[in-house]
Amino acid sequence: MIVLHSGDMGDVVYSVPCARNLAARSEGCCQAIDAMVKAGFLREGNLLASKGLHWVFRPSVEGMGAFGGARFHRAAIQFLRPLFEAQGWTTEIWTPSTHFDVDLNLVRRSPVDIMFSTLANQYNLVFQCVTDLSSPWLEVEPIKNNYIICGRSTRLTRLDYSCLNQIYLRGLNVGFLGLPEEWEAFKQMVPGAVYLKVENALEGARLIAGSKGYIGNSSFWFAVAEALKVKRLLEVYPTCANVTPSGGICGNFVTQSGFEFLLRQFYP
DSSP states (O other), X not given: OEEEEOOOHHHHHHTHHHHHHHHXXXXXXXXXXXXXXXXXXXXXXXXXXXXXOEEEEOOOOSSSOTTSSSOOOHHHHXXXXXXXXXXXXXXXXXXXXXXXXXXXXXXXXXXXXXXXXXXXXXXXXXXXXXXXXXXXXXXXXXXXXXXXXXXXXXXXXXXXXXXXXXXXXXXXXXXXXXXXXXXXXXXXXXXXXXXXXXXXXXXXXXXXXTSSEEEEESSHHHHHHHHHTOSXXXXXXXXXXXXXXXXXXXXXXXSXXXXXXXXXXXOO
């Protein structure tokens, strides 16, 4: 099955359980397929003509990304592709002549407020999928390390991460995944942290999978941590609570005191 997605990067990761479910369906026994074709969510034709899952990524145009986050430009797509291809899926960049079966971007036109509905479940609601969001939906070979890996985008954050300096007293190190400008802000709070510069999303995912845990706000790297179900803590932004960790050892916080309390519980 061929699915189309226009970003942002974290949204693509959260769409995976739904896309996998759609690809696994048998067309002959799924009445929901016909209903979604009539509703305009799916294109006409044999949805299972091609076995497996093929992703078509459509780059964003000038300005911000399709839904207000970082631009889903060609460089971002190339960064993401190795992670998806490591799952056994094929990928390509959209052109006007590209065929696709399912437009996953239609999730943004649903009547449910995307700012207050768990992103992964939003796809389930729109495309009538039943998935286990408590189980991993991405798999990678871990790169073992002694880092608690952090990611802190400049969007959707308001808390001070300097409490992470106490981690060194527990014999652990802090590593950071993110853009250079995000790193510049983060290292002011956690001077002993190490910038983990990676070539692509697969390399970053392997570091997260082999780490002592992940801490950060809502971002692409948290989406990867959520998909891998590593030990993780999420900073929730009060006006955009659209990610809820589930499965494995996880927690979320919205206040500074809550952050510091959970940090002590996770790493006593």
